Amino acid sequence: MAACDVCGNDYDRTFQVNIAGSQHTFDNFECAIHALAPLCGHCGCRVIGHGHEVDGRIFCCAHCAEHHDDSPSQDVDEMSKESFPSSDPPSTWSSAGQSNS
Numbered sequence: 001m002a003a004c005d006v007c008g009n010d011y012d013r014t015f016q017v018n019i020a021g022s023q024h025t026f027d028n029f030e031c032a033i034h035a036l037a038p039l040c041g042h043c044g045c046r047v048i049g050h051g052h053e054v055d056g057r058i059f060c061c062a063h064c065a066e067h068h069d070d071s072p073s074q075d076v077d078e079m080s081k082e083s084f085p086s087s088d089p090p091s092t093w094s095s096a097g098q099s100n101s
Ligand SMILES: [Zn+2]
Pocket: 004, 005, 006, 007, 008, 009, 026, 027, 028, 031
């Protein structure tokens, strides 16, 4: 039994993610994405796929990678470390994992 790092849910099927030498515990993938997925350096959405890395910055797609010089609105490296943004991410990905059950 372990509690989720994000929501604190004490769940018997939590899983651990080791990243950059630190271990995190989550009760579901949504919490893991919330905590660990980098933000696109251009549009700010969560990058949960392979993404595109340009000059050490992560982008969600080739389009955003091409425009990475346009609007350096936020420091992605800072955002992706350990911070949990208070604002909810765009809901576009939340429905992606739902399958017909
Ligand atoms: Zn959780």
